[in-house]
Amino acid sequence: MIGKTRRAGENAEFEAFAHARGQHLFRTALLLCGDWHLAEDLTQTTLAKLYAAWPKVRRADSQEAYARGVLVRTYLSHRRLRRSGERPAFGDLPEPPGSTAPAAGDPALRVTLLAALAELPRRDRAVLVLRYWEDRSVEETAAELGISPGAVRSQALRALGRLRGVLGPQAAEQLTVS
Template sequence: MRKTRRAEEAAEFEAFAHSRGQRLFRTALLLCGDWHLAEDLTQVTLAKLFAAWPKVRRAENQDAYARSALVRSYLSHRRLRRTGERPSLGELPEGVAPGDDPALRITLLTALAELTPRDRAVLVLRYWEDRSVAETAAELGLNQGAVRAQSLRALGRLRAVLGPDAAEHLARS
């Protein structure tokens, strides 16, 4: 009986990982800007979710739980590697989604890479992932006021990095 239950849980997790893996990877890529690190972060996150699967499967919003785990893994990785090498955006993913402006995407990814990990996490969750202030606050473990303030400061830093064409870039995104 116990083996059957474990097999069912493993099958449930496998279906979850298969259905959410690409979205987690995309979010990880936006957070870190490095294809290989994004793959690693996705794997680490899925491993953590598997280890906690009984708790995750009972969660009200499994997607939010997974995103929170991913963002925490990313921030933890950045803290642990603070003095390590910084990834270069010299190589970008092979494909571009239809209808996207590749030049704008490269410009924004390059600008995001120059922000701090916390600023980058707030901007990716709020604007790229289109999360509400409350959702972003919950995923980052902050209060809503802190998310609003950090969003404003991070957007200001992003505008400074983008330079005089910032309004044009941000309006097109």
């Protein structure tokens, strides 16, 4: 009886965590992949992995950082099967129910930035999203990607250069990185 009670408590803990952090995980996944449906899949896969490892996750120093690390690794290892050359035209689709309004700022610049991010290689996109969009430290980004802090710094520098190249000189001038 004690084992069942403890497991029910763990389930309740996981459900509370999933409800509290699920939207944030989805937003990060969307920034990483640029595809609403794939972001949903990545979030669900991440939550399933977290549920399976919940006894370990609940003992982590930061459950949020653990979850974000699982999400980034899931994204980086994801290999999507292409059974068809068709791609949905997202520009013509309405916003999904429950979607949040875009962040404050220039909407045109935001759209341009998201499109440019989508053109970068996966690893570059992951470094930029974690480091600058999610505002993670070099050390946190390194831990989540499983690379050294020096590699994060050099990869971020190269990725920013590639991003500026994709954006063009006028759009790149509007970006500030501190």
